[in-house]
Amino acid sequence: xxxxxxxxxxxxxxxxxxxxxxxxxxxxxxxxxxxxxxxxxxxxxxxxxxxxxxxxxxxxxxxxxxxxxxxxxxxxxxxxxxxxxxxxxxxxxxxxxxxxxxxxxxxxxxxx
Amino acid sequence: xxxxxxxxxxxxxxxxxxxxxxxxxxxxxxxxxxxxxxxxxxxxxxxxxxxxxxxxxxxxxxxxxxxxxxxxxxxxxxxxxxxxxxxxxxxxxxxxxxxxxxxxxxxxxxxx
DNA sequence: TGATTAATTAACTGATCAGTTTAATATAAA
DNA sequence: TTTATATTAAACTGATCAGTTAATTAATCA
Numbered sequence: 001x002x003x004x005x006x007x008x009x010x011x012x013x014x015x016x017x018x019x020x021x022x023x024x025x026x027x028x029x030x031x032x033x034x035x036x037x038x039x040x041x042x043x044x045x046x047x048x049x050x051x052x053x054x055x056x057x058x059x060x061x062x063x064x065x066x067x068x069x070x071x072x073x074x075x076x077x078x079x080x081x082x083x084x085x086x087x088x089x090x091x092x093x094x095x096x097x098x099x100x101x102x103x104x105x106x107x108x109x110x111x112x
Numbered sequence: 113x114x115x116x117x118x119x120x121x122x123x124x125x126x127x128x129x130x131x132x133x134x135x136x137x138x139x140x141x142x143x144x145x146x147x148x149x150x151x152x153x154x155x156x157x158x159x160x161x162x163x164x165x166x167x168x169x170x171x172x173x174x175x176x177x178x179x180x181x182x183x184x185x186x187x188x189x190x191x192x193x194x195x196x197x198x199x200x201x202x203x204x205x206x207x208x209x210x211x212x213x214x215x216x217x218x219x220x221x222x223x224x
Numbered sequence: 225t226g227a228t229t230a231a232t233t234a235a236c237t238g239a240t241c242a243g244t245t246t247a248a249t250a251t252a253a254a
Numbered sequence: 255t256t257t258a259t260a261t262t263a264a265a266c267t268g269a270t271c272a273g274t275t276a277a278t279t280a281a282t283c284a
Contacts, residue, residue: 082204
């Protein structure tokens with residue numbers, strides 16, 4: 001798969017608060033589907049499908065332990081996201097008064 | 113809007129290669145819709161809608177200059193994305209042989 | 225074996241996405 | 255005042271999303 005498609009999948013997977021919460025839980029350690037589902041007011045199949053999205057994005061890895069399917073975080077795609085985002089770091093670190101001036105100038109043109 | 117919803121919008125906006133390419137172009141400087149549309153094999157309304165998604169996510173700011181609607185990058189949401197992602201930095205920076213061992217162990221259990 | 229537990233699959237629904245074409249709006253230029 | 259340019263809006267389509275309930279699979283336990 002192309003890098004770009006990997007980013008598509010990672011960003012899409014991260015665009016959901018339930019899935020981000022699942023990753024936050026997995027950052028503390030590997031666990032099972034039922035335990036992951038616990039905090040959410042949502043059916044188990046719904047969680048199962050979120051896990052599939054995360055797995056397809058490479059953000060989790062699933063194993064098997066008897067009737068359990070332990071999930072573990074795989075942070076590699078997050079590194080790719082961070083590298084992509086870092087392209088823009090110098091821009092968001094630019095002095096804010098400068099940014100504000102640009103934004104204000106555009107708005108003035110638009111409104112006036 | 114809640115921080116979490118801002119992240120939802122930012123991640124969703126970034127989950128599309130056309131929109132990421134638009135941001136890359138805007139990193140070089142503000143420009144108009146037609147010029148942004150140039151490289152893409154896609155109708156102008158399609159680009160216009162992508163720009164709306166980016167605007168709703170706060171990733172671009174739009175002004176007005178006669179019949180032109182200049183677009184400028186606003187990197188603030190990217191900073192939020194970077195901060196969110198950084199929570200996981202220590203995990204993806206963990207030694208890879210350790211990660212590999214964990215992954216291998218899970219797969220062995222699954223297969224064997 | 226039969227019952228229980230863990231998790232997924234299947235089938236369905238309503239909402240949103242990404243694109244199209246056609247029509248409309250706003251400004252500039254002839 | 256007509257015409258051209260830049261852009262958006264509207265209406266539509268097919269695909270994907272996020273959830274549901276009911277059924278199924280896989281393993282454990284009594």
